Amino acid sequence: MKAKEYWRLYRLVCKTKDLGEKRHIMFEQNKAMKWLGYLFAAFWCAYLLFFGVVLGNAMSDGPVEGFDLIDGGMIAFIALDFLVRLMLTETPAQEVKQFKLMPISVKFLIGTFLTRRILSSFNIVWLFFLVPFGLIQLPHYYGLGGFFVWVFAWWLIFAIHSQVYLIWRSLMNRNFLFTLLPVSIYAFLFYCGIFDDEYTQMIFGDNVEWLYNACLWWWRSILDGSVLPFICLGVILVLIFCLNLVIQNKAIYKEIAEVQESKVKSREMSVFNRFGIIGEYLKLEVRSIMRNAVIRKQFILGVVCMLMLSCMTAFTPVYDNNLFMKAYISMYCYCVLANMMLVNAMCPEGNYIDGLMARKESVLSLLKAKYYFNLMMFIVPFCVFLVPVIQGKSTIGESIGCMLFSAGVVMPALFQMAVYNNMTIDLNKKLTRAGRSNKMQIIVSMVALFLPMIIMYALMVLVPDYSSLILGLLGVIGIALNPLWLRNVYNRFMARRYVNMDGFRSSRNA
Amino acid sequence: MTLTLSNIKKYFGEKLALDIEQYTVNDGEIIGLVGNNGAGKTTMFRAILDLIKPEEGAVSIDGINPAESEDWKEITGAYVDSGFLIDYLTPEEYFDFIAKVSNISKEELDERLKPFAGFMNGEVLGQNTLIRNLSMGNKQKVGIIAAMITRPKLLILDEPFNFLDPTSQLAMKSVIENYNKETGAIVLVSSHNLTHTIDICTRVTLLEHGKILMDYDKETHKDVMKEIEDYFVGQAPVTQE
Numbered sequence: 091m092k093a094k095e096y097w098r099l100y101r102l103v104c105k106t107k108d109l110g111e112k113r114h115i116m117f118e119q120n121k122a123m124k125w126l127g128y129l130f131a132a133f134w135c136a137y138l139l140f141f142g143v144v145l146g147n148a149m150s151d152g153p154v155e156g157f158d159l160i161d162g163g164m165i166a167f168i169a170l171d172f173l174v175r176l177m178l179t180e181t182p183a184q185e186v187k188q189f190k191l192m193p194i195s196v197k198f199l200i201g202t203f204l205t206r207r208i209l210s211s212f213n214i215v216w217l218f219f220l221v222p223f224g225l226i227q228l229p230h231y232y233g234l235g236g237f238f239v240w241v242f243a244w245w246l247i248f249a250i251h252s253q254v255y256l257i258w259r260s261l262m263n264r265n266f267l268f269t270l271l272p273v274s275i276y277a278f279l280f281y282c283g284i285f286d287d288e289y290t291q292m293i294f295g296d297n298v299e300w301l302y303n304a305c306l307w308w309w310r311s312i313l314d315g316s317v318l319p320f321i322c323l324g325v326i327l328v329l330i331f332c333l334n335l336v337i338q339n340k341a342i343y344k345e346i347a348e349v350q351e352s353k354v355k356s357r358e359m360s361v362f363n364r365f366g367i368i369g370e371y372l373k374l375e376v377r378s379i380m381r382n383a384v385i386r387k388q389f390i391l392g393v394v395c396m397l398m399l400s401c402m403t404a405f406t407p408v409y410d411n412n413l414f415m416k417a418y419i420s421m422y423c424y425c426v427l428a429n430m431m432l433v434n435a436m437c438p439e440g441n442y443i444d445g446l447m448a449r450k451e452s453v454l455s456l457l458k459a460k461y462y463f464n465l466m467m468f469i470v471p472f473c474v475f476l477v478p479v480i481q482g483k484s485t486i487g488e489s490i491g492c493m494l495f496s497a498g499v500v501m502p503a504l505f506q507m508a509v510y511n512n513m514t515i516d517l518n519k520k521l522t523r524a525g526r527s528n529k530m531q532i533i534v535s536m537v538a539l540f541l542p543m544i545i546m547y548a549l550m551v552l553v554p555d556y557s558s559l560i561l562g563l564l565g566v567i568g569i570a571l572n573p574l575w576l577r578n579v580y581n582r583f584m585a586r587r588y589v590n591m592d593g594f595r596s597s598r599n600a
Numbered sequence: 601m602t603l604t605l606s607n608i609k610k611y612f613g614e615k616l617a618l619d620i621e622q623y624t625v626n627d628g629e630i631i632g633l634v635g636n637n638g639a640g641k642t643t644m645f646r647a648i649l650d651l652i653k654p655e656e657g658a659v660s661i662d663g664i665n666p667a668e669s670e671d672w673k674e675i676t677g678a679y680v681d682s683g684f685l686i687d688y689l690t691p692e693e694y695f696d697f698i699a700k701v702s703n704i705s706k707e708e709l710d711e712r713l714k715p716f717a718g719f720m721n722g723e724v725l726g727q728n729t730l731i732r733n734l735s736m737g738n739k740q741k742v743g744i745i746a747a748m749i750t751r752p753k754l755l756i757l758d759e760p761f762n763f764l765d766p767t768s769q770l771a772m773k774s775v776i777e778n779y780n781k782e783t784g785a786i787v788l789v790s791s792h793n794l795t796h797t798i799d800i801c802t803r804v805t806l807l808e809h810g811k812i813l814m815d816y817d818k819e820t821h822k823d824v825m826k827e828i829e830d831y832f833v834g835q836a837p838v839t840q841e
Contacts, residue, residue, distance in 0.1 A: 354730055356690050370700045374686065381688040381730065444651055445684035449701055450673040517688065518732075588653040598683065 099194055103202050107185070130532065138218035146226030157227045157240070160220070161309035162302040167216060168251055169276040175255045178212070181263060182256070182334075183341035200338045204331055207256065213248040220244050232313050243312045246323045253330040260341050266387050354381070371452075371459030378438060382517035385438055392427035393470065399423045400474035403484075414550055417557075420488060421542045423471040424496035428464045429538050432504035433531045435460065436583070440514030440594035447591065454580040457508060461572060464501060468493050491558030491565070495545075498568025500538050502575050507534055509582045512593025601627045601662050601675070601753045603648070603786055608657035610643055610810070618643045618654065618810040625788070625803075627753075630780050632801030633790040634828060636835065640810040641790040642680065645756050648788075649678055661754055677752030679743035679760070687732035691724050691742045694731060695749060702750045712749045715778065719745070719771045736763040744772070748779055755779065756788045761796055769793075773800050794832075798825050806831060 149156025160167075182203035189199050221241060228237040261268035282301050312319045359376060362369035379389045400423045403416060439446060439456065446452045472493060478484040511531070549557035568575075583590065603625040610618040618640045625631055633641045646652045648659050650666035658665050661672040678684070686694055699709040713725075724738050724745075731742055740763045747755060760776070761769050777800050780787050791797045798804055804824050806814035814831070816824045 354690060354728055356693055356728065367701055370697055374689075374697065377693070378688060442683060442686045444649075444680060445686060447651065448649060448673060448676070448678055448684065450670040452701060455701070587650075591651055595683065 096198065099198065100202050100205075103189065103194070103199065104206060107203075107206070126533075135215075135218045138216070139222055142219040142222035143226065146223040150226065155227070155231070157224065157313075158306055158309075160223065162306040164247070164305040164309070165276075165279045165282075165301060168247070169280040171216065171248060171251055172255060172258075172272060172276050174215070175212070175252070178255075178259075181259050181341065182207075182338045183260065183344075186338075186342055196342065197335060197339065200335055200342075204253065204256070204334055204338070207252045208249045208327075208331075210252060213245060213252055216248060217241060217245060228313075236313050236315075239315070240309075240313060243309075243319070243323070246320075246327070250323065250327050250330060253327065253334055256334055257330070257337060260337050263341070264344070266390060269391070365462075367455050368458050368462065371455045372463055374456070375459050375463045378517075382438065384515060384517055388430055388434075389427075392430040393467075395426045395430075396423055396467075396471055397474065399426065400471045404474055404477040404481075414547060416484070417488060417492070417546055417550065418543050420475065420484065421492040421496065421546060422539070423475070424468055424493050425500045425538060425542065427467055428496065428501050428504055429535055431464065432460070432501065433507055433535050433538075434511065434515060435505060435508040436511045436590075437513055437515040438517055440512070440598065441517060443514075443591055443594045447587065451580075453583060454577065457505065457576050457580060461501065461505070461576060465497055468497065485558070487558045487562075491561040494563075494565025494569065495542065495561040496565070498565030498570075498572075500542060502568055502572075503541070504534065504538050505576070505579050507531060508579050509586060512586075512590040513597045514594045601786060602660070603662075603754060603788075604660040605644070605648070606657050606660070608644075608647055608654045608659070610640075610647060610652060610654040616810055618647060620644070620657070620810075620812060623805075623812060623815075625786050627786060628780065628784045629803055630776065630787045630789065630801045632797035632804045633788060633807060634792070634794060634797055634804060635790075635807035636832075638809075639807045641807055642758055643810070644807065645678070645680055645758050645788065645790065648756065649676070649680070651680075672754075675753040676756070677747035677750055677754070678756040678758075679740075679747040680756070680758040682739055682743070684743050684746075685731050685739060687739075688730055690728065690730055691734070692726075694742060694746060698746050698749060704750065709749065712751070713745070716741075716745050716748075716775065719768065719775050721768065721771075737765060737768060740764060741768070744775075748775075751783055752785060753783070754786045754788070758790050759792070760789060761791050761793045769796060772796075776800050794825065794828060798828070804828065 146156060149159065182200045185203050186196060186199045224237050224240050228240055232240070258268075258272040261271065279301065308319060359373045362372045362376075365372060379385050399419055403419050403423070435457075436443075436453075439453075446456065472489060475484065475489040476486075479486050479489060546557065546561070549560055553560065605620045605623040607622070608618055608620040609616065633644070635641050643652065647654050648661070648666070650659075650672075653667065658667070662675060664672040666672045686697065689697065695709060695713065696706070698704075699706070704712070720738075720741060724734070724741055727734075731739060734742065740760070744757060744760055747757065757776070760772055764772060773796055776787055776789065779785065789797060789801065798818075801818065803815070803817050805812055805816075806828060814827065816827065818824055821827070
């Protein structure tokens with residue numbers, strides 16, 4: 091009877107959560123984007139399927155079995171899975187809040203949400219690659235049974251990782267700096283699992299392939315029909331599930347009882363006074379970053395990415411032999427922060443959009459301030475890039491070309507989001523990207539990411555000696571025209587103001 | 601300075617939320633907008649402030665249609681809800697920001713804030729607290745003061761007595777009256793508090809289901825309170841013993 095009651099409650103809670111996702115304000119407001127989202131997901135699944143088939147066939151005749159390579163590189167999949175899961179920011183502790191006062195045990199609720207994570211369709215995404223790959227590679231050696239066991243084991247790995255991710259996420263929610271912990275661990279393991287260079291040899295000596303070999307041994311036991319690996323996986327899943335129950339239960343009280351620091355130090359920031367009204371909006375931009383948790387995290391993440399990419403190019407030989415990748419990463423160092431901040435342009439301002447709209451051309455001044463602020467931030471990658479320039483790995487022309495192109499071409503593309511964004515971001519909530527990124531934002535991000543790559547590639551092939559010069563010239567034109575295109579963005583924003591303001595208001599408390 | 605609404609119709613889905621044929625407000629008037637929940641008071645304010653687009657009709661603020669030009673913003677101040685506040689600033693920073701974007705010097709701002717000292721009651725300035733961490737009442741005060749410091753010719757306040765303690769409500773009344781006397785501005789106030797509204801207003805407009813049902817000048821209608829009260833009593837559901 092009790093089990094039946096739990097099952098009823100479980101289904102009831104799941105049904106309510108499913109409805110919540112279906113009726114999310116983001117989809118209610120924008121049906122076209124919802125369908126575009128499905129199309130986007132279908133594209134990725136088809137892409138993984140295609141990749142699985144192609145790679146499965148290509149590895150059929152290699153000196154090493156294809157599935158051994160995939161199995162040995164398991165850590166790479168887990169690291170990629172972590173990156174994809176970063177989009178999911180809600181933890182069970184946050185989900186429970188809505189149900190906390192209902193006559194349902196909190197532990198049961200957390201258990202329900204943890205179970206939902208295990209059974210989530212998110213855990214089968216990688217199977218779109220692994221199933222066709224395995225189907226081509228495995229039955230020949232291990233039969234269909236072996237194939238099914240292999241696929242099930244992979245699913246179990248991702249199910250366990252869904253629970254591990256929740257622990258990372260809870261730590262990240264507690265303090266953003268905790269992000270560095272999983273990132274460092276995964277990056278280290280990924281590097282060890284994939285690369286066999288002077289650095290890994292320095293650390294591991296002759297035993298450089300230890301991780302690959304360990305994973306290989308593990309998967310071979312699974313394919314040989316040993317039950318022990320499955321028992322281990324089952325035990326790990328139960329242990330992490332129980333650990334999560336405790337962690338999430340503790341986190342609930344932090345979520346509910348959290349009191350924000352109420353005293354602040356007010357700084358004049360007189361350096362911006364010389365810029366007049368734009369200066370006032372620059373101060374607003376800086377204060378928004380300093381005082382709003384979500385924006386602050388976004389900014390820190392952008393700067394960290396900017397620094398990591400810059401340092402990777404400057405201080406490691408990773409891209410030394412690939413001129414195109416080196417040039418592209420140089421470009422991306424300049425774009426990454428703007429990409430992260432501007433793709434949500436106007437979403438933070440949705441919280442006080444009525445106030446902005448009550449003042450003449452204040453949105454235009456705000457847009458200008460955002461542009462100038464992002465331009466100022468270019469000083470960071472520019473300084474780091476002086477290192478490879480001094481080392482002779484790169485030229486100052488390349489660095490300046492990328493910087494100008496980012497400022498004059500990529501940023502105007504990103505600013506288009508200011509016209510279309512109409513979902514308010516809660517400035518201090520911990521749920522971030524999952525609730526915010528609409529498909530238009532993803533598409534514009536992708537364009538901002540890949541368009542420079544295509545242009546650079548074309549220039550490097552067609553006019554290799556002048557590519558930096560042309561990039562720079564295109565950028566200078568965009569920068570010189572900034573009053574025009576910013577005014578154009580503003581005019582189009584004003585033309586859509588009723589739709590946008592309605593969206594900002596509806597999503598303000600969603 | 602005149603505010604005019606002509607043939608305004610605003611629908612939310614099928615529902616006609618606002619239906620005003622002709623409504624004109626002249627210099628120096630304090631208008632009290634009363635009505636039950638969902639009567640269309642906030643919708644009317646939002647239509648005036650160009651925050652929503654009416655399906656039909658036009659608004660004119662001193663001859664400017666807000667849907668066509670932004671010049672009206674220089675002569676209008678408003679506080680409708682906390683969506684007007686940049687809540688990650690301290691009140692001082694917020695007032696300073698408003699002043700600077702409105703070309704008001706620091707000295708002038710300090711001067712303009714002085715009359716609000718009693719209204720703020722020592723709980724708003726000098727607290728080193730972000731607006732979002734203030735109580736609802738104090739947030740309301742920040743929004744109202746911010747709407748007034750630019751000395752607009754048209755001041756719109758939606759439910760200004762909400763969240764305020766009794767002392768602050770009385771202070772709010774004098775703030776509005778004094779502002780109107782000093783500047784001769786049009787003040788539009790909506791409220792559920794009939795006593796306060798009728799006390800301070802020169803004209804009372806009753807809005808129900810988006811339509812103007814009564815529009816009384818207090819000079820000519822001495823018994824506005826009774827007529828309005830009678831209307832609401834008539835609307836109240838009768839409970840059976």
